[in-house]
Amino acid sequence: MRHSRFRLSALWLLGCVLSGGETVQGQPPSPPPKLVVVISVDQMRADHLTRFASLFEGGLARLAGEGEGGGGGAVYTEAHHDHFFTSTAAGHATISTGVYPSRSGIVANSWWDRKERRNVYSVADPNAPIVGRAGLSGRSPANMMRDAVGDWLKRHSSGSKVYAVALKDRAAITMGGRRPDGVYWYDAETGRFVTSTYYRDSVPGWVRAFNDSALVDSYFTKEWTRLLPEEAYSASREDSFPEESDGVHITFPHRFYVMSDSSAERDWEEEGSTPRPRYPEAYYDEVKWTPFGDELTFAFIERMIVTEEIGKDDVPDLLFVGASSADYIGHRYGPFSQEVQDYYLRLDRMLDGFLDFLNETVGEGRYAVVLTADHGVLPLPEYLARQGVDARRIGRLERQEIIIGPLTEVLEELGILEQLRGVTASPYGLVMRFREEVPMYIEVRARRDVASRLRESEYVADAFAYDDVLEPSDDPFRRQYLRSFHPNRAPDVIIRYKEHYLYRMESGGTTHETPYRYDTHVPLVFWGPGIPAGRYDRRVQTVDIAPTVAALLGVEAPDDLDGVVLQEVVR
Numbered sequence: 001m002r003h004s005r006f007r008l009s010a011l012w013l014l015g016c017v018l019s020g021g022e023t024v025q026g027q028p029p030s031p032p033p034k035l036v037v038v039i040s041v042d043q044m045r046a047d048h049l050t051r052f053a054s055l056f057e058g059g060l061a062r063l064a065g066e067g068e069g070g071g072g073g074a075v076y077t078e079a080h081h082d083h084f085f086t087s088t089a090a091g092h093a094t095i096s097t098g099v100y101p102s103r104s105g106i107v108a109n110s111w112w113d114r115k116e117r118r119n120v121y122s123v124a125d126p127n128a129p130i131v132g133r134a135g136l137s138g139r140s141p142a143n144m145m146r147d148a149v150g151d152w153l154k155r156h157s158s159g160s161k162v163y164a165v166a167l168k169d170r171a172a173i174t175m176g177g178r179r180p181d182g183v184y185w186y187d188a189e190t191g192r193f194v195t196s197t198y199y200r201d202s203v204p205g206w207v208r209a210f211n212d213s214a215l216v217d218s219y220f221t222k223e224w225t226r227l228l229p230e231e232a233y234s235a236s237r238e239d240s241f242p243e244e245s246d247g248v249h250i251t252f253p254h255r256f257y258v259m260s261d262s263s264a265e266r267d268w269e270e271e272g273s274t275p276r277p278r279y280p281e282a283y284y285d286e287v288k289w290t291p292f293g294d295e296l297t298f299a300f301i302e303r304m305i306v307t308e309e310i311g312k313d314d315v316p317d318l319l320f321v322g323a324s325s326a327d328y329i330g331h332r333y334g335p336f337s338q339e340v341q342d343y344y345l346r347l348d349r350m351l352d353g354f355l356d357f358l359n360e361t362v363g364e365g366r367y368a369v370v371l372t373a374d375h376g377v378l379p380l381p382e383y384l385a386r387q388g389v390d391a392r393r394i395g396r397l398e399r400q401e402i403i404i405g406p407l408t409e410v411l412e413e414l415g416i417l418e419q420l421r422g423v424t425a426s427p428y429g430l431v432m433r434f435r436e437e438v439p440m441y442i443e444v445r446a447r448r449d450v451a452s453r454l455r456e457s458e459y460v461a462d463a464f465a466y467d468d469v470l471e472p473s474d475d476p477f478r479r480q481y482l483r484s485f486h487p488n489r490a491p492d493v494i495i496r497y498k499e500h501y502l503y504r505m506e507s508g509g510t511t512h513e514t515p516y517r518y519d520t521h522v523p524l525v526f527w528g529p530g531i532p533a534g535r536y537d538r539r540v541q542t543v544d545i546a547p548t549v550a551a552l553l554g555v556e557a558p559d560d561l562d563g564v565v566l567q568e569v570v571r
Helices: 002-018 059-064 088-097 149-156 169-176 205-212 215-219 280-287 291-308 325-333 338-363 381-386 396-414 440-454 476-482 542-553
Strands: 035-041 074-080 110-113 118-121 162-166 182-187 192-194 268-271 274-277 317-323 367-372 392-394 420-426 429-434 460-465 493-497 501-503 521-527 534-541
Touching (some): 035 088, 035 169, 035 338, 035 542, 059 367, 059 521, 088 149, 088 169, 088 542, 149 317, 149 542, 162 169, 162 291, 169 182, 182 291, 192 205, 215 280, 215 291, 274 280, 280 291, 291 317, 291 325, 291 338, 396 420, 440 460, 521 542, 534 542
Parallel strands (some): 035 317, 035 367, 162 182, 162 317, 392 501
Antiparallel strands (some): 074 521, 110 118, 182 192, 367 521, 420 429, 460 493
16 A cells, blocks of 8 residues: 555655656645644644634634634645544654654654563653753653654755744654754643753753743733633533533633632732632643643743744744643643633634744745644543443452453463563553563463453454464554564563453543544645645645655655645645
């Protein structure tokens, strides 16, 4: 399939060359934009672009042609992440590298390292400490096995600038690639944007000045209220839904502080007449879970664009933006909540201001924007059940029933239960840690027997052993898993729970990480000079983003990518 897609792309490009530098349609190719901005809205489902469209009148309307403000770009209605573990790190690495997680090495947010016998965080690097935060563990793209589109751009033009910013470190780092000019993320303990020594030895003066301005503190006295009257939220369910969040703080308005004279309830203190958080670390973390987190991100990015003069000269630049608050909010309240709808109404306005800012600083017609997401999300199973869908929340007791029982039975039968050092169960699968004296053939049999028993569970759609990953299969989900499989970064037993069955530790909220459509289907929009507006219903993949961005920038991409140039965008 991949090779046939490359042949089609090659034939198209050949047609352009034979027509004397013009496209087959007879239009001269557009000059590369001076800046391409790739905006990844963490956890944005494709239907978030359409379900609230009648209320959009700002940036989302301008990009997608939906709502009142719209002109729109090239909109792909069937864009998917075609890998198994739909997580933040894997999704963003796929967007930036143009290859599946099996080849980028970023198979999940974290994984079991089979050689070192330990869990590894996707962007952890003890050799790259956080600048000015010696107590924090280091961060870098050291675990990435492929260059990203920003690296291709830097090879093509050393004067080009490449930056990436997000609240999440794993989003910013995996988008930024291996050789960017700057990557920044949010430190939730201090409320400051930080970087690591992998990128630079000291924080630039403008970053210190932005952090010292304490913009983050200004949100403390704000309430998160609905942007519009409640009747405008008819596309969402009722505000009070017990399975949201912690089951208590589930309705508007959402406050950072409790206005009470009781010192037992008060989580703020006054400095003069200004309330300040009594526990700053808790407040700085909580900001991420509101739209204010992404407001802070865009404010930081605008300061960066001006100070670093991004998009100002005739050499093309590349900027990655991660809107991470969307994911935090979605996890707490679910995609059909009024909170999520309100976030996207606010994002519409944030992007409107950001596009106006780019028009003023970079210049109208000199930049292009890509809008996409790293994954989708499952609606709250209780909400789906109310619609008649077979949906369930798999709690702690159910997980013990699903895993511990079969695991104990198998290990007892094999006579190695006493040799078990520990077990880790997660949405990514099951890891069994044995003592060294257990023979390898016994471990292999244990993995296969446990997988077989797991398949008997009413909660499990499929389970298979590490040793059987490469066995031929007609199951499309098995093929999807191969795109997430790295032989040294995989669990012992891979588990696929049933569709709409939520594996989650907390009592409320929701999550993603599955190969089902609600997690793979994301928006994809290309907008800018020379990109014709249109809606395309054919299925495309997120690995197509990087080569298409490279083509927009006039940059040669590697010839072994899993993605191809989207021809409707680059004519």
